[in-house]
Amino acid sequence: MKAKMESNQASLAVIGVDIGKEVFHIVGLGVDGKIAFRRKIRRSGLRDAFEKLPRCMVGMEACLSAHFVSRLLRTLGHKPRIIPAIYVKPFVKGQKNDYNDAEAIAEAALRPNLRVVEEKSQDQLDLQACHRVRLVSRRTATINQIRAFLIEQGIPVRAGARALRNSLFAILENRRGEISPQTASLILGLYEDWCGLDKRIETVTGAIEELSQVEPKCRRLMSVPGIGPIIATGIVAAIGRGEAFERGRDLPPGWASCLDNTAPAGGRSSAGSPSGAASTFARC
Numbered sequence: 001m002k003a004k005m006e007s008n009q010a011s012l013a014v015i016g017v018d019i020g021k022e023v024f025h026i027v028g029l030g031v032d033g034k035i036a037f038r039r040k041i042r043r044s045g046l047r048d049a050f051e052k053l054p055r056c057m058v059g060m061e062a063c064l065s066a067h068f069v070s071r072l073l074r075t076l077g078h079k080p081r082i083i084p085a086i087y088v089k090p091f092v093k094g095q096k097n098d099y100n101d102a103e104a105i106a107e108a109a110l111r112p113n114l115r116v117v118e119e120k121s122q123d124q125l126d127l128q129a130c131h132r133v134r135l136v137s138r139r140t141a142t143i144n145q146i147r148a149f150l151i152e153q154g155i156p157v158r159a160g161a162r163a164l165r166n167s168l169f170a171i172l173e174n175r176r177g178e179i180s181p182q183t184a185s186l187i188l189g190l191y192e193d194w195c196g197l198d199k200r201i202e203t204v205t206g207a208i209e210e211l212s213q214v215e216p217k218c219r220r221l222m223s224v225p226g227i228g229p230i231i232a233t234g235i236v237a238a239i240g241r242g243e244a245f246e247r248g249r250d251l252p253p254g255w256a257s258c259l260d261n262t263a264p265a266g267g268r269s270s271a272g273s274p275s276g277a278a279s280t281f282a283r284c
Contacts, residue, residue, distance in 0.1 A: 016106025025098035059109025127237035
Protein backbone atom coordinates (compact mmCIF):
# COMPACT_ATOMS: atom_id res chain seq x y z
CA MET A 1 0.00 0.00 0.00
CA LYS A 2 2.85 2.35 0.92
CA ALA A 3 4.68 1.52 -2.33
CA LYS A 4 1.52 2.27 -4.31
CA MET A 5 1.12 5.66 -2.62
CA GLU A 6 4.75 6.55 -3.31
CA SER A 7 4.24 5.56 -6.96
CA ASN A 8 1.16 7.78 -7.19
CA GLN A 9 3.01 10.71 -5.63
CA ALA A 10 5.87 10.30 -8.08
CA SER A 11 3.49 10.97 -10.99
CA LEU A 12 1.74 14.01 -9.51
CA ALA A 13 0.38 16.62 -11.90
CA VAL A 14 -1.05 19.09 -9.41
CA ILE A 15 -1.78 19.54 -5.70
CA GLY A 16 -4.80 21.44 -4.42
CA VAL A 17 -4.49 23.16 -1.04
CA ASP A 18 -7.47 24.26 1.04
CA ILE A 19 -5.94 26.83 3.42
CA GLY A 20 -7.31 26.99 6.95
CA LYS A 21 -6.27 28.94 10.03
CA GLU A 22 -4.40 26.04 11.61
CA VAL A 23 -5.03 23.01 9.38
CA PHE A 24 -4.50 22.60 5.62
CA HIS A 25 -6.24 19.93 3.53
CA ILE A 26 -4.31 18.86 0.43
CA VAL A 27 -5.35 16.64 -2.47
CA GLY A 28 -2.94 15.44 -5.14
CA LEU A 29 -4.03 14.56 -8.67
CA GLY A 30 -1.91 12.31 -10.87
CA VAL A 31 -1.17 12.78 -14.55
CA ASP A 32 -4.11 10.46 -15.25
CA GLY A 33 -6.47 12.84 -13.43
CA LYS A 34 -7.14 10.42 -10.57
CA ILE A 35 -6.71 11.28 -6.89
CA ALA A 36 -3.22 10.24 -5.80
CA PHE A 37 -3.59 11.12 -2.12
CA ARG A 38 -5.55 13.10 0.43
CA ARG A 39 -3.87 14.50 3.48
CA LYS A 40 -4.43 16.87 6.38
CA ILE A 41 -1.46 18.83 7.70
CA ARG A 42 -1.00 21.51 10.32
CA ARG A 43 0.23 24.96 9.33
CA SER A 44 3.45 24.45 11.30
CA GLY A 45 4.20 21.31 9.24
CA LEU A 46 3.61 22.87 5.83
CA ARG A 47 7.27 23.17 4.84
CA ASP A 48 8.17 19.64 5.94
CA ALA A 49 5.18 18.13 4.12
CA PHE A 50 5.90 19.82 0.78
CA GLU A 51 9.64 19.18 0.96
CA LYS A 52 8.82 15.46 0.79
CA LEU A 53 6.48 15.82 -2.20
CA PRO A 54 7.66 15.87 -5.84
CA ARG A 55 7.86 19.34 -7.35
CA CYS A 56 4.70 20.19 -9.28
CA MET A 57 1.96 22.78 -9.72
CA VAL A 58 0.18 23.75 -6.47
CA GLY A 59 -3.19 25.52 -6.57
CA MET A 60 -4.77 27.47 -3.73
CA GLU A 61 -7.69 29.85 -3.32
CA ALA A 62 -6.99 33.56 -2.93
CA CYS A 63 -7.17 34.43 0.77
CA LEU A 64 -5.24 36.37 3.42
CA SER A 65 -2.34 33.93 3.80
CA ALA A 66 -2.27 32.66 0.19
CA HIS A 67 0.59 34.98 -0.78
CA PHE A 68 2.75 33.83 2.14
CA VAL A 69 2.07 30.17 1.33
CA SER A 70 2.75 30.81 -2.36
CA ARG A 71 6.14 32.40 -1.66
CA LEU A 72 7.08 29.55 0.68
CA LEU A 73 6.19 26.86 -1.88
CA ARG A 74 8.05 28.73 -4.61
CA THR A 75 11.23 28.63 -2.53
CA LEU A 76 10.79 24.85 -2.29
CA GLY A 77 10.66 24.52 -6.08
CA HIS A 78 6.91 24.16 -6.57
CA LYS A 79 4.83 26.21 -9.03
CA PRO A 80 2.05 27.88 -7.01
CA ARG A 81 -1.11 29.31 -8.61
CA ILE A 82 -3.44 31.56 -6.60
CA ILE A 83 -6.98 31.20 -7.93
CA PRO A 84 -10.00 33.45 -7.23
CA ALA A 85 -12.70 31.56 -5.34
CA ILE A 86 -15.28 32.35 -8.03
CA TYR A 87 -13.32 30.21 -10.53
CA VAL A 88 -13.04 27.28 -8.12
CA LYS A 89 -16.74 26.95 -7.31
CA PRO A 90 -17.77 25.29 -10.63
CA PHE A 91 -15.36 22.40 -9.95
CA VAL A 92 -16.74 21.46 -6.52
CA LYS A 93 -18.31 17.98 -6.59
CA GLY A 94 -20.67 16.57 -3.98
CA GLN A 95 -21.15 18.12 -0.58
CA LYS A 96 -18.95 21.00 0.41
CA ASN A 97 -16.10 19.94 2.68
CA ASP A 98 -12.39 20.67 2.95
CA TYR A 99 -11.22 17.71 0.86
CA ASN A 100 -13.75 18.39 -1.91
CA ASP A 101 -12.66 22.03 -1.91
CA ALA A 102 -9.00 21.02 -2.23
CA GLU A 103 -9.85 18.66 -5.11
CA ALA A 104 -11.79 21.43 -6.87
CA ILE A 105 -8.84 23.79 -6.45
CA ALA A 106 -6.51 21.18 -7.96
CA GLU A 107 -8.77 20.72 -11.00
CA ALA A 108 -9.15 24.46 -11.49
CA ALA A 109 -5.37 24.95 -11.31
CA LEU A 110 -4.92 22.64 -14.33
CA ARG A 111 -6.87 24.98 -16.62
CA PRO A 112 -4.25 26.76 -18.76
CA ASN A 113 -6.38 29.80 -19.61
CA LEU A 114 -7.56 30.44 -16.06
CA ARG A 115 -6.88 33.97 -14.83
CA VAL A 116 -4.92 33.71 -11.60
CA VAL A 117 -4.08 36.21 -8.86
CA GLU A 118 -0.60 37.67 -9.07
CA GLU A 119 1.56 36.73 -6.10
CA LYS A 120 2.17 39.78 -3.91
CA SER A 121 5.65 40.69 -2.74
CA GLN A 122 6.42 41.69 0.83
CA ASP A 123 6.61 45.34 -0.27
CA GLN A 124 3.07 45.13 -1.65
CA LEU A 125 1.82 43.57 1.58
CA ASP A 126 3.51 46.37 3.54
CA LEU A 127 1.68 48.99 1.46
CA GLN A 128 -1.58 47.10 1.88
CA ALA A 129 -1.08 46.94 5.65
CA CYS A 130 -0.56 50.73 5.80
CA HIS A 131 -3.88 51.29 4.05
CA ARG A 132 -5.70 48.82 6.31
CA VAL A 133 -4.60 50.62 9.50
CA ARG A 134 -5.46 54.05 8.12
CA LEU A 135 -8.77 53.77 10.06
CA VAL A 136 -10.76 56.26 7.96
CA SER A 137 -13.89 54.12 8.17
CA ARG A 138 -13.55 53.85 11.95
CA ARG A 139 -13.32 57.64 12.23
CA THR A 140 -16.43 57.98 10.06
CA ALA A 141 -18.26 55.49 12.30
CA THR A 142 -17.26 57.48 15.40
CA ILE A 143 -18.53 60.75 13.88
CA ASN A 144 -21.80 59.09 12.90
CA GLN A 145 -22.25 57.75 16.42
CA ILE A 146 -21.87 61.25 17.88
CA ARG A 147 -24.48 62.50 15.41
CA ALA A 148 -26.79 59.63 16.38
CA PHE A 149 -26.59 60.50 20.09
CA LEU A 150 -27.34 64.15 19.33
CA ILE A 151 -30.30 63.43 17.03
CA GLU A 152 -31.76 61.17 19.74
CA GLN A 153 -31.90 64.31 21.87
CA GLY A 154 -33.58 66.20 19.00
CA ILE A 155 -30.39 68.09 18.04
CA PRO A 156 -29.53 67.88 14.30
CA VAL A 157 -26.13 69.06 13.06
CA ARG A 158 -25.19 70.24 9.57
CA ALA A 159 -23.52 67.68 7.30
CA GLY A 160 -19.74 67.46 7.37
CA ALA A 161 -17.15 66.58 10.00
CA ARG A 162 -15.96 70.20 10.25
CA ALA A 163 -19.46 71.47 11.06
CA LEU A 164 -19.81 68.90 13.83
CA ARG A 165 -16.39 69.68 15.29
CA ASN A 166 -17.02 73.43 15.29
CA SER A 167 -20.43 73.22 16.94
CA LEU A 168 -20.10 70.23 19.29
CA PHE A 169 -18.90 72.02 22.44
CA ALA A 170 -21.34 74.90 21.91
CA ILE A 171 -24.17 72.37 21.67
CA LEU A 172 -23.10 70.59 24.85
CA GLU A 173 -22.91 73.92 26.68
CA ASN A 174 -26.09 75.55 25.35
CA ARG A 175 -28.24 72.41 25.51
CA ARG A 176 -27.02 71.30 28.91
CA GLY A 177 -30.57 71.04 30.18
CA GLU A 178 -31.61 68.75 27.31
CA ILE A 179 -28.62 66.37 27.32
CA SER A 180 -28.14 64.16 30.37
CA PRO A 181 -24.70 64.11 32.05
CA GLN A 182 -24.29 60.43 31.10
CA THR A 183 -24.91 61.08 27.39
CA ALA A 184 -22.69 64.18 27.45
CA SER A 185 -19.90 62.09 28.99
CA LEU A 186 -20.26 59.44 26.27
CA ILE A 187 -20.17 62.08 23.54
CA LEU A 188 -17.02 63.64 24.99
CA GLY A 189 -15.41 60.19 25.10
CA LEU A 190 -16.26 59.64 21.46
CA TYR A 191 -14.81 63.05 20.61
CA GLU A 192 -11.53 62.04 22.27
CA ASP A 193 -11.55 58.86 20.18
CA TRP A 194 -12.14 61.01 17.10
CA CYS A 195 -9.13 63.20 17.89
CA GLY A 196 -6.97 60.13 18.49
CA LEU A 197 -8.00 58.65 15.17
CA ASP A 198 -7.20 61.95 13.43
CA LYS A 199 -3.64 61.78 14.75
CA ARG A 200 -3.28 58.12 13.80
CA ILE A 201 -4.61 58.73 10.28
CA GLU A 202 -2.26 61.70 9.84
CA THR A 203 0.73 59.58 10.91
CA VAL A 204 -0.13 56.65 8.63
CA THR A 205 -0.96 58.97 5.71
CA GLY A 206 2.47 60.59 6.13
CA ALA A 207 4.11 57.15 6.01
CA ILE A 208 2.15 56.29 2.85
CA GLU A 209 3.23 59.55 1.19
CA GLU A 210 6.87 58.81 2.03
CA LEU A 211 6.58 55.31 0.55
CA SER A 212 5.00 56.73 -2.60
CA GLN A 213 8.05 58.94 -3.18
CA VAL A 214 10.56 56.06 -3.04
CA GLU A 215 8.50 53.52 -5.01
CA PRO A 216 9.10 53.96 -8.77
CA LYS A 217 5.72 52.46 -9.75
CA CYS A 218 3.92 54.90 -7.46
CA ARG A 219 5.81 57.88 -8.86
CA ARG A 220 4.89 56.80 -12.37
CA LEU A 221 1.20 56.55 -11.46
CA MET A 222 1.27 59.94 -9.76
CA SER A 223 2.36 61.51 -13.02
CA VAL A 224 -1.26 60.96 -14.18
CA PRO A 225 -3.44 64.00 -13.34
CA GLY A 226 -5.79 63.25 -10.47
CA ILE A 227 -3.79 60.38 -8.93
CA GLY A 228 -2.09 61.13 -5.63
CA PRO A 229 -0.14 59.07 -3.08
CA ILE A 230 -3.17 57.29 -1.59
CA ILE A 231 -4.59 55.98 -4.89
CA ALA A 232 -1.12 55.27 -6.35
CA THR A 233 0.03 53.17 -3.39
CA GLY A 234 -3.36 51.46 -3.24
CA ILE A 235 -3.16 50.40 -6.89
CA VAL A 236 0.43 49.18 -6.53
CA ALA A 237 -0.52 47.23 -3.39
CA ALA A 238 -3.44 45.61 -5.23
CA ILE A 239 -1.99 44.80 -8.66
CA GLY A 240 1.78 45.40 -8.42
CA ARG A 241 3.20 45.94 -11.90
CA GLY A 242 -0.06 44.88 -13.52
CA GLU A 243 1.55 41.94 -15.31
CA ALA A 244 -1.62 39.89 -14.75
CA PHE A 245 -3.42 42.11 -17.30
CA GLU A 246 -2.67 41.91 -20.98
CA ARG A 247 -4.04 45.40 -21.73
CA GLY A 248 -5.37 48.42 -19.90
CA ARG A 249 -9.02 47.52 -20.53
CA ASP A 250 -8.50 44.31 -18.52
CA LEU A 251 -7.96 46.35 -15.37
CA PRO A 252 -10.90 45.87 -12.98
CA PRO A 253 -13.54 48.62 -13.40
CA GLY A 254 -13.13 49.69 -9.80
CA TRP A 255 -9.60 50.92 -10.53
CA ALA A 256 -9.95 51.90 -14.19
CA SER A 257 -12.86 54.24 -13.46
CA CYS A 258 -11.25 56.16 -10.60
CA LEU A 259 -10.67 58.99 -13.08
CA ASP A 260 -13.59 58.51 -15.44
CA ASN A 261 -15.12 61.87 -14.57
CA THR A 262 -12.44 63.76 -16.47
CA ALA A 263 -14.17 66.65 -18.24
CA PRO A 264 -12.35 68.03 -21.32
CA ALA A 265 -13.34 71.57 -22.29
CA GLY A 266 -11.63 74.13 -24.50
CA GLY A 267 -8.71 71.85 -25.19
CA ARG A 268 -8.03 71.37 -21.48
CA SER A 269 -8.86 68.44 -19.23
CA SER A 270 -9.81 68.79 -15.59
CA ALA A 271 -9.97 65.66 -13.47
CA GLY A 272 -13.25 65.43 -11.59
CA SER A 273 -14.06 63.44 -8.49
CA PRO A 274 -14.10 59.63 -8.73
CA SER A 275 -17.38 58.18 -9.92
CA GLY A 276 -19.64 55.85 -7.96
CA ALA A 277 -18.48 52.98 -10.17
CA ALA A 278 -14.91 53.42 -8.94
CA SER A 279 -13.46 51.22 -6.24
CA THR A 280 -14.55 52.28 -2.76
CA PHE A 281 -10.92 51.90 -1.76
CA ALA A 282 -9.80 54.31 -4.49
CA ARG A 283 -12.45 56.80 -3.35
CA CYS A 284 -11.50 56.75 0.35
